[in-house]
Amino acid sequence: MTTTPLLALRGICKRFGALHALTRVELEINAGEVVALVGDNGAGKTTLVKVITGAGPADEGVIEWNGRPVRIARPRDAQSLGIASVYQELALCESLDVVGNLFLGHEICRAGVLDEVAMERRARELDLLDVLSVRIPRTRVPVASLSAGQRQAVAIARALLSEPKILILDEPTAALGVGQTAHFLDLIERLREHSLGVLLISHNLGDVKAVADQVAVLRLGRNNGFFDVLTTSQEQIVSSITGATDNAVTHRKTRPWEATR
Amino acid sequence: MTGTEASGDIDRNRAGVVTGRPSARDPRIGDRPPGLKGHASDFVLRLRSGELGWVPGVCAVIVIWTTFQLLDHHFLSPRNLSNLSVDIVGTGLIAVGLVFVLLLGEIDLSVGAVSGLAAAVFAVLNVNSGMPEWLAVATAALVGAGIGALQGFFFARIGVPAFVVTLAGLLVWNGLMLYVLGANGTINLHANGLVSVLTERYFHNRAVAYGLAAVGAAAYFLASYHDERRRRAARVSSRSLGEIAVRTGAVAVIGFAAAYVLNRFEGLPLALLIFLVSVVGLDFVLRRTRYGRKIFAIGGGAEAARLAGVNVVWIRVSAFAVSGTLAAFGGLFLASRVASVGQTSGSTNLLIDAIAAAVIGGVSLFGGRGTPWSALLGVLVVQSIASGMVLIGVQTSVQSMITGGVLLAAVVLDSLSRHSRKSHGVVL
Ligand SMILES: Nc1ncnc2c1ncn2[C@@H]1O[C@H](COP(=O)(O)OP(=O)(O)OP(=O)(O)O)[C@@H](O)[C@H]1O
Ligand SMILES: [Mg+2]
Numbered sequence: 001m002t003t004t005p006l007l008a009l010r011g012i013c014k015r016f017g018a019l020h021a022l023t024r025v026e027l028e029i030n031a032g033e034v035v036a037l038v039g040d041n042g043a044g045k046t047t048l049v050k051v052i053t054g055a056g057p058a059d060e061g062v063i064e065w066n067g068r069p070v071r072i073a074r075p076r077d078a079q080s081l082g083i084a085s086v087y088q089e090l091a092l093c094e095s096l097d098v099v100g101n102l103f104l105g106h107e108i109c110r111a112g113v114l115d116e117v118a119m120e121r122r123a124r125e126l127d128l129l130d131v132l133s134v135r136i137p138r139t140r141v142p143v144a145s146l147s148a149g150q151r152q153a154v155a156i157a158r159a160l161l162s163e164p165k166i167l168i169l170d171e172p173t174a175a176l177g178v179g180q181t182a183h184f185l186d187l188i189e190r191l192r193e194h195s196l197g198v199l200l201i202s203h204n205l206g207d208v209k210a211v212a213d214q215v216a217v218l219r220l221g222r223n224n225g226f227f228d229v230l231t232t233s234q235e236q237i238v239s240s241i242t243g244a245t246d247n248a249v250t251h252r253k254t255r256p257w258e259a260t261r
Numbered sequence: 262m263t264g265t266e267a268s269g270d271i272d273r274n275r276a277g278v279v280t281g282r283p284s285a286r287d288p289r290i291g292d293r294p295p296g297l298k299g300h301a302s303d304f305v306l307r308l309r310s311g312e313l314g315w316v317p318g319v320c321a322v323i324v325i326w327t328t329f330q331l332l333d334h335h336f337l338s339p340r341n342l343s344n345l346s347v348d349i350v351g352t353g354l355i356a357v358g359l360v361f362v363l364l365l366g367e368i369d370l371s372v373g374a375v376s377g378l379a380a381a382v383f384a385v386l387n388v389n390s391g392m393p394e395w396l397a398v399a400t401a402a403l404v405g406a407g408i409g410a411l412q413g414f415f416f417a418r419i420g421v422p423a424f425v426v427t428l429a430g431l432l433v434w435n436g437l438m439l440y441v442l443g444a445n446g447t448i449n450l451h452a453n454g455l456v457s458v459l460t461e462r463y464f465h466n467r468a469v470a471y472g473l474a475a476v477g478a479a480a481y482f483l484a485s486y487h488d489e490r491r492r493r494a495a496r497v498s499s500r501s502l503g504e505i506a507v508r509t510g511a512v513a514v515i516g517f518a519a520a521y522v523l524n525r526f527e528g529l530p531l532a533l534l535i536f537l538v539s540v541v542g543l544d545f546v547l548r549r550t551r552y553g554r555k556i557f558a559i560g561g562g563a564e565a566a567r568l569a570g571v572n573v574v575w576i577r578v579s580a581f582a583v584s585g586t587l588a589a590f591g592g593l594f595l596a597s598r599v600a601s602v603g604q605t606s607g608s609t610n611l612l613i614d615a616i617a618a619a620v621i622g623g624v625s626l627f628g629g630r631g632t633p634w635s636a637l638l639g640v641l642v643v644q645s646i647a648s649g650m651v652l653i654g655v656q657t658s659v660q661s662m663i664t665g666g667v668l669l670a671a672v673v674l675d676s677l678s679r680h681s682r683k684s685h686g687v688v689l
Contacts, residue, residue, distance in 0.1 A: 053568070055567070055568050074570075075567065075568055075569065075570040076570045076572075079570050085568075087568060091562070091564065091565040091568045091569065092562065092565055093557075093558040093559075093561040093562040093565045093566055093569075093629075094561040094562055094629065095557050095558065095560050095561025095562070095628065095629025095630065096554075096557060096558055096561055100554065100557075100558075104554070104558055104566070104569045104571070105569040105570040105571060107551050107554060109551065112550065113549050113550065114548075114549050114550060114551065114554060117488070117491045117492050117495050117497060118495070120492075120495070120497040120498070121495040121496070121497050124496075124497060139497075139498070140498060
């Protein structure tokens with residue numbers, strides 16, 4: 001396997017004043033691969049997501065898309081590459097209805113005029129609102145009146161609607177019920193079958209073990225190990241998250257893409 | 262696993278990717294009764310949950326008109342109503358511009374001062390320096406747009422709170438207006454000039470007013486009907502024909518009643534026509550274009566909009582520029598009404614009236630709610646009160662207190678209804 005990864009981060013650094021939120025972080029995502037990003041609270045996972053999506057660009061480091069370096073300075077840049085994301089703090093606009101939120105940023109227009117009918121029909125056709133089997137009463141209700149899980153479903157549907165090549169999910173199961181979580185994991189597997197790259201951030205190692213191919217651990221803003229899910233025990237991952245095995249150097253050697261080179 | 266899922270054909274079809282279960286209705290949602298009855302019950306539900314919309318404005322108009330008519334039977338005379346329809350235009354345009362900023366959840370306190378400055382710029386250039394009228398009008402509009410954009414820049418780019426920027430602006434532009442007007446203070450506009458004519462021209466031909474009412478109703482009907490046909494064809498939620506008929510009927514009744522009254526005086530005022538066209542046009546921009554959608558989006562969550570790829574800074578700057586431009590045009594209409602520009606042009610009262618108009622008409626100070634039509638309805642309320650008070654001879658000091666009270670009442674209503682919407686789960 002010598003394919004170039006779809007998305008690769010090389011030496012990403014990000015500072016907030018004196019705080020080094022990310023230090024020389026490396027990450028690779030291949031098409032059709034689910035990479036889990038785990039780490040304690042404040043490890044820098046959301047910060048890394050924002051680097052990838054252009055919401056909070058890196059100070060240093062290179063982002064490669066299909067092997068070519070790209071600049072992601074604004075959310076638009078990431079969108080046009082084909083990166084879609086669902087943020088931890090659900091990023092929906094309260095003043096718009098469900099359809100308005102689904103299409104925000106890529107509205108369907110006819111001769112420069114918003115085509116509400118087409119947008120509503122498209123939403124219906126794709127059955128997006130049945131993602132996760134969360135029922136949404138009507139497509140025209142304001143999102144403010146939805147439950148957290150329903151909003152989550154809208155946010156995920158929204159990300160999928162742009163037909164992304166990479167989907168980034170920041171703690172997507174936090175607001176979901178048991179049934180919905182199971183459904184969500186099914187959804188991720190379907191996405192993998194359709195050769196999307198998925199970056200999944202989760203504190204639930206059970207979920208991670210269930211769907212992820214690779215696990216990348218972040219600790220205090222640094223890489224602290226890359227694991228193959230099939231061959232790694234949960235204890236190993238936990239100790240890497242908590243810092244019991246702080247041997248980032250050894251793990252660096254076993255980075256999957258270096259091992260295969 | 263359900264049937265749809267198992268049949269997942271492996272193409273790049275996203276429908277296959279995301280289809281979970283076949284859609285099922287939430288059993289807890291009651292069926293809406295069909296037809297008009299359903300519409301009525303929906304309406305009551307919305308009111309209960311605090312979604313007041315145009316209702317307070319319409320009630321206010323009815324109460325105010327009845328009260329003043331009882332106090333002075335000239336109030337509802339064709340002459341007074343016709344004058345009222347011209348009086349609302351200046352403040353109305355300012356309020357419509359303000360709607361753009363209010364939708365963002367921000368405020369522009371400088372609109373009154375900007376309108377005065379723009380009028381002064383026009384008067385000085387045209388009357389004192391002899392610049393051609395169209396050029397002076399364009400310059401005044403550009404001054405308004407430039408000021409709006411500048412204030413928008415300070416707010417959106419530098420991050421100064423909008424109310425502080427525009428409060429500073431209020432003083433600066435008012436000072437600049439006095440400076441531009443110079444020592445003698447008042448400049449009289451050319452009697453038959455373009456700007457003077459704005460509020461003096463009437464279409465005496467009765468057919469114009471009736472024709473406008475007819476065209477308005479017909480256009481409304483055709484647009485709704487066309488939309489419904491498409492909705493039906495696409496099988497998405499649609500209104501019944503009965504509902505469209507009732508709405509069109511309401512539009513026609515209001516339009517023809519207004520035309521009848523206006524024709525009993527001098528006919529359709531040019532100023533009113535311009536105002537109506539502006540409201541229709543800007544309403545279209547806000548509700549039917551990408552630009553407008555972005556304004557609403559920012560009003561309901563600027564960070565969410567930014568993450569969705571909306572250029573928040575640019576939209577904010579442009580909304581302030583729209584507000585400034587319309588303030589400038591409003592100022593020209595106000596100057597036209599009194600045929601002069603003086604030191605009292607663009608007073609603070611004007612600002613209060615414009616804000617009150619927008620809020621009474623149903624624009625929320627918290628962003629994301631309202632249309633230019635709200636400004637039209639609200640300015641009708643505000644101007645009716647002002648005109649009625651002048652008619653029955655209320656002192657200016659009392660007028661001031663009443664206007665302030667009306668603004669407070671409108672804002673209280675806005676806050677209460679927001680609170681109620683929140684407790685009903687419909688935030689904003
Ligand atoms: N905008 C910001 N300004 C300053 N510091 C920030 C900012 N955003 C994040 N940080 C800091 O960066 C560090 C990493 O935060 P981040 O949100 O990426 O953590 P996380 O891994 O997503 O945590 P969690 O699991 O709680 O979501 C934290 O110490 C946080 O305080
Ligand atoms: Mg986080």
